[in-house]
Amino acid sequence: MSTLNQLLAPGAVNLRGNAATWEEAIRLAGELLEQADATTSEYTEAMVASVVENGPYIVVAPGFAFAHARPSQAVHRTQISWVRLETPVEFGHKTNDPVTLVVALAATDSSTHLEAMKELASLLGNPHVRTQLDAVSTEDELREVLARGGVGTPAAAEQSATTQANSGHAYAADSVESKGKIYTVCGNGLGTSLFLKNTVDQVLDAWGWSKYLTVEATDTISAKGRAKEADFLLTSGEIAATLGDVGVPVHVVEDFTSLSEVDHALRELYDV
Structure with a gap:
């Protein structure tokens, strides 16, 4: 199993998310972490506050936002959630808006998730894989793409x-x-x-x-x-x-x- 699949909490996937604002988009991803008992609601609000404070720096690639906050007592274990939005949302990024995919990370420390981040960056940097991620319709299909992708050669x-x-x-x-x-x-x-x-x-x-x-x-x-x-x-x-x-x-x-x-x-x- 890929490291990404290991960190993706069972059930923490919403491929038909509805959000009118970037705050709602982050909260959708945060609520999935809460439902998986990976975090509390305080962590979700910390992810929103991070963007309020620093701007839309989490929109790191076209159409993709990586929501996260610092490790805290609000994080029970390192997990990620996955939200694909039905309607794209503006985060305020001058080149990478609008966002259709939001992945949220809750980390207990600064190192446990490193390998998963390498995998995710490689997947999103590959246009062929990104197209597959935008087309999956179930959590099982998503996990299959994540398992096949891994850390490979650049596109x-x-x-x-x-x-x-x-x-x-x-x-x-x-x-x-x-x-x-x-x-x-x-x-x-x-x-x-x-x-x-x-x-x-x-x-x-x-x-x-x-x-x-x-x-x-x-x-x-x-x-x-x-x-x-x-x-x-x-x-x-x-x-x-x-x-x-x-x-x-x-x-x-x-x-x-x-x-x-x-x-x-x-x-x-x-x-x-």
């Missing part, structure tokens, strides 16, 4: 964008020595930043640069204090505005699951 269309990067590297005259670290940043450091970290890791693997660079997912508070330890920060537009000037470049990524967008960002930042 062919995007993989081709990463295979040329290691063919040679001419540094600009004003280049400085790398610190060997990249931070991906989100509000809580355990959800959307992991999506972005996974995509960055895939690009660096394709380049053959993984042995030279460490990619670390972190939260806004930690990023502000430790930014100068990294070459640069990758994050959403909303989190970038929260971070402000941290002494190193902060680059905005719109689609956290897009290998081609991250590939382009790294080429620009590393002058490849």
